[in-house]
Amino acid sequence: xxxxxxxxxxxxxxxxxxxxxxxxxxxxxxxxxxxxxxxxxxxxxxxxxxxxxxxxxxxxxxxxxxxxxxxxxxxxxxxxxxxxxxxxxxxxxxxxxxxxxxxxxxxxxxxxxxxxxxxxxxxxxxxxxxxxxxxxxxxxxxxxxxxxxxxxxxxxxxxxxxxxxxxxxxxxxxxxxxxxxxxxxxxxxxxxxxxxxxxxxxxxxxxxxxxxxxxxxxxxxxxxxxxxxxxxxxxxxxxxxxxxxxxxxxxxxxxxxxxxxxxxxxxxxxxxxxxxxxxxxxxxxxxxxxxxxxxxxxxxxxxxxxxxxxxxxxxxxxxxxxxxxxxxxxxxxxxxxxxxxxxxxxxxxxxxxxxxxxxxxxxxxxxxxxxxxxxxxxxxxxxxxxxxxxxxxxxxxxxxxxxxxxxxxxxxxxxxxxxxxxxxxxxxxxxxxxxxxxxxxxxxxxxxxxxxxxxxxxxxxxxxxxxxxxxxxxxxxxxxxxxxxxxxxxxxxxxxxxxxxxxxxxxxxxxxxxxxxxxxxxxxxxxxxxxxxxxxxxxxxxxxxxxxxxxxxxxxxxxxxxxxxxxxxx
Amino acid sequence: xxxxxxxxxxxxxxxxxxxxxxxxxxxxxxxxxxxxxxxxxxxxxxxxxxxxxxxxxxxxxxxxxxxxxxxxxxxxxxxxxxxxxxxxxxxxxxxxxxxxxxxxxxxxxxxxxxxxxxxxxxxxxxxxxxxxxxxxxxxxxxxxxxxxxxxxxxxxxxxxxxxxxxxxxxxxxxxxxxxxxxxxxxxxxxxxxxxxxxxxxxxxxxxxxxxxxxxxxxxxxxxxxxxxxxxxxxxxxxxxxxxxxxxxxxxxxxxxxxxxxxxxxxxxx
Numbered sequence: 083x084x085x086x087x088x089x090x091x092x093x094x095x096x097x098x099x100x101x102x103x104x105x106x107x108x109x110x111x112x113x114x115x116x117x118x119x120x121x122x123x124x125x126x127x128x129x130x131x132x133x134x135x136x137x138x139x140x141x142x143x144x145x146x147x148x149x150x151x152x153x154x155x156x157x158x159x160x161x162x163x164x165x166x167x168x169x170x171x172x173x174x175x176x177x178x179x180x181x182x183x184x185x186x187x188x189x190x191x192x193x194x195x196x197x198x199x200x201x202x203x204x205x206x207x208x209x210x211x212x213x214x215x216x217x218x219x220x221x222x223x224x225x226x227x228x229x230x231x232x233x234x235x236x237x238x239x240x241x242x243x244x245x246x247x248x249x250x251x252x253x254x255x256x257x258x259x260x261x262x263x264x265x266x267x268x269x270x271x272x273x274x275x276x277x278x279x280x281x282x283x284x285x286x287x288x289x290x291x292x293x294x295x296x297x298x299x300x301x302x303x304x305x306x307x308x309x310x311x312x313x314x315x316x317x318x319x320x321x322x323x324x325x326x327x328x329x330x331x332x333x334x335x336x337x338x339x340x341x342x343x344x345x346x347x348x349x350x351x352x353x354x355x356x357x358x359x360x361x362x363x364x365x366x367x368x369x370x371x372x373x374x375x376x377x378x379x380x381x382x383x384x385x386x387x388x389x390x391x392x393x394x395x396x397x398x399x400x401x402x403x404x405x406x407x408x409x410x411x412x413x414x415x416x417x418x419x420x421x422x423x424x425x426x427x428x429x430x431x432x433x434x435x436x437x438x439x440x441x442x443x444x445x446x447x448x449x450x451x452x453x454x455x456x457x458x459x460x461x462x463x464x465x466x467x468x469x470x471x472x473x474x475x476x477x478x479x480x481x482x483x484x485x486x487x488x489x490x491x492x493x494x495x496x497x498x499x500x501x502x503x504x505x506x507x508x509x510x511x512x513x514x515x516x517x518x519x520x521x522x523x524x525x526x527x528x529x530x531x532x533x534x535x536x537x538x539x540x541x542x543x544x545x546x547x548x549x550x551x552x553x554x555x556x557x558x559x560x561x562x563x564x565x566x567x568x569x570x571x572x573x574x575x576x577x578x579x580x581x582x583x584x585x586x587x588x589x590x591x592x593x594x595x596x597x598x599x600x601x602x603x604x605x606x607x608x609x610x611x612x613x614x615x616x617x618x619x620x621x622x623x624x625x626x627x628x629x630x631x632x633x634x635x636x637x638x639x640x641x642x643x644x645x646x647x648x649x650x651x652x
Numbered sequence: 653x654x655x656x657x658x659x660x661x662x663x664x665x666x667x668x669x670x671x672x673x674x675x676x677x678x679x680x681x682x683x684x685x686x687x688x689x690x691x692x693x694x695x696x697x698x699x700x701x702x703x704x705x706x707x708x709x710x711x712x713x714x715x716x717x718x719x720x721x722x723x724x725x726x727x728x729x730x731x732x733x734x735x736x737x738x739x740x741x742x743x744x745x746x747x748x749x750x751x752x753x754x755x756x757x758x759x760x761x762x763x764x765x766x767x768x769x770x771x772x773x774x775x776x777x778x779x780x781x782x783x784x785x786x787x788x789x790x791x792x793x794x795x796x797x798x799x800x801x802x803x804x805x806x807x808x809x810x811x812x813x814x815x816x817x818x819x820x821x822x823x824x825x826x827x828x829x830x831x832x833x834x835x836x837x838x839x840x841x842x843x844x845x846x847x848x849x850x851x852x853x854x855x856x857x858x859x860x861x862x863x864x865x866x867x868x869x870x871x872x873x874x875x876x877x878x879x880x881x882x883x884x885x886x887x888x889x890x891x892x893x894x895x896x897x898x899x900x901x902x903x904x905x906x907x908x909x910x911x912x913x914x915x916x917x918x919x920x921x
Contacts, residue, residue: 222857277805278797415700
């Protein structure tokens with residue numbers, strides 16, 4: 083499907099034109115429009131394009147490559163993680179440990195669809211883009227007022243996670259906004275109006291496919307993944323031409339017949355092997371490498387039918403963003419039996435490691451270990467157990483491979499820690515160069531895993547039986563891992579009645595912001611772990627916060643329950 | 653301020669792109685009242701654009717369209733067993749106005765003639781050339797992802813609309829029923845002016861979009877004056893700029909557009 087060349091001088095302002103062209107065309111367009119309406123006939127056409135705040139760019143959405151490449155994040159938060167590193171570390175310093183106690187709510191936005199929201203808002207020059215299920219909204223980021231919305235009914239007939247219609251937000255390029263829908267369509271919307279430009283259905287052949295992620299724009303492509311890894315889909319990462327939606331490449335996370343790794347997938351099991359790709363990856367422009375995590379293998383708990391390591395499930399993939407070719411992979415949990423997806427953000431960190439400057443990936447995995455890898459080649463450098471209860475492995479060997487404890491789910495059940503929800507999960511981590519600490523949320527609990535041979539069935543989960551949380555209450559933590567000392571600086575045990583699902587972000591002034599286990603949005607001192615300020619949002623925060631600035635004023639925003647909240651100093 | 657109200661862009665999208673041409677003035681006022689009442693009493697459950705929300709179904713097509721005015725009136729007045737509360741308390745005038753507005757949500761025009769089946773009156777291919785060329789419709793309106801952004805996409809505009817109603821909307825745009833399509837001029841301190849479409853306003857803020865697509869996020873306290881028009885950006889001279897045959901061609905193009913492959917329709921209501 084194509085978006086043909088545009089015809090009018092006005093609409094020819096597609097994503098990639100020059101500023102000079104944009105100004106000329108806008109002037110021409112305003113002339114066209116304004117000359118033909120009665121009361122505005124006397125107006126100078128220039129009036130329509132003149133900005134009283136010339137020199138600033140508030141209200142203008144035209145995201146260029148240099149905006150996407152900017153790091154760390156400043157006034158604009160232009161992608162799910164703010165920048166390509168996934169560090170979620172903002173240089174904004176208006177809010178500090180000294181004044182954070184004065185933070186106050188600025189506005190609340192309430193979309194009328196699903197709860198809880200899981201999106202991270204994106205902000206470009208004072209315009210916020212946020213999603214709720216299949217709906218996209220543009221908001222005035224200073225007031226929370228809706229500028230446009232694109233509404234699309236939730237899909238019927240989905241199962242498991244996509245049937246919850248969760249959506250983690252948009253990607254932006256030029257004057258366009260991209261989002262995934264619950265039924266795995268990629269939508270291209272006009273950022274100025276919300277008008278639908280194109281719509282590509284990108285997962286077919288298995289009705290258990292869905293999507294919950296935010297897309298990632300890399301150069302001229304929009305990169306997407308799929309959900310449904312517990313339901314017998316075959317995972318993939320796919321790239322589409324940002325201009326016309328044409329598919330450019332697709333990397334299948336489960337190798338087909340004749341491909342390396344296919345020996346784990348007898349018969350047509352490769353069509354149902356999972357390895358979903360349900361979180362956006364990160365990207366290193368210097369290495370021209372895209373880093374993307376994959377989910378657990380399917381069937382989840384009956385590993386007897388998928389012998390070997392089950393490539394490329396529970397992996398970090400290093401892909402060429404131009405071709406989709408695999409450069410290397412690192413598998414955190416070979417032949418996984420406990421639902422340990424590896425889609426947690428692979429954070430790109432340039433830092434000294436054991437005295438030598440390195441290009442690193444730091445990531446806390448659902449399997450209970452924190453990993454440091456060399457991102458130029460995927461070599462394993464370091465692992466540290468952060469889950470306080472962990473019995474599925476006895477350690478990590480010198481190559482980074484876990485030493486299995488041999489706990490195999492069966493009909494009777496076997497208790498394994500961490501539980502199937504993982505010792506951490508998709509909620510975002512953050513690396514702050516100001517403190518040299520890697521911050522992330524973790525959760526300690528165990529589950530009894532059972533397995534029973536089960537055939538794949540369209541419209542049904544492919545867990546091959548289930549996992550039930552054990553009776554002891556779980557414990558949540560916000561953790562600060564010191565990259566210099568290679569040990570934890572502090573671990574803040576969460577107090578509250580809820581299991582938290584809020585990610586973290588940090589700022590150059592040393593703050594860490596997150597949603598806690600008691601329905602509070604919290605800002606703490608990232609050096610000490612001491613909470614500085616909180617606001618009770620009255621609903622569980624199931625999303626990761628972000629920070630932005632408009633006209634010099636710094637805000638924090640977070641989706642909480644069924645609302646988006648924004649905070650700033652008075 | 654109260655009379656200005658706060659109108660969402662979505663509501664604009666749910667309605668005609670240029671107001672309600674076929675309405676007599678009184679009818680338009682009634683629909684305006686209905687729209688206001690809708691936002692007060694209905695939008696919370698049925699969505700600000702009437703397409704359904706967390707608690708209430710869509711009112712923007714069937715089954716609302718299949719009910720008579722009397723039936724709709726009874727439902728709104730008395731509520732339903734399904735949990736919708738009664739709204740008798742809002743008064744007869746408001747109830748009647750609401751029904752008129754619900755008809756607009758259905759098909760953008762309460763003129764019953766609009767429902768009469770009728771084929772395309774002209775040449776759709778010629779209409780496409782006009783749409784993107786001489787008539788400059790695409791300056792503001794997209795069809796199937798091509799065109800401008802200041803006004804709603806017309807991909808599905810012709811659905812449930814008869815040729816005569818579409819032609820009337822082009823030739824006589826009327827006054828914008830939806831205030832978020834209104835053109836205003838804002839005067840800033842120092843005398844500079846800014847003309848654009850008022851997407852949002854309340855006592856504190858104004859969101860104005862100029863035709864370069866830029867949003868101007870203004871505090872009312874930092875604005876000297878706002879001059880309101882009662883017009884949208886829609887040109888008002890198509891009746892003289894285009895021949896009847898050309899108008900018929902454009903109408904035919906719009907009638908053919910929604911069925912075009914390429915823009916997925918399965919969830920578009």
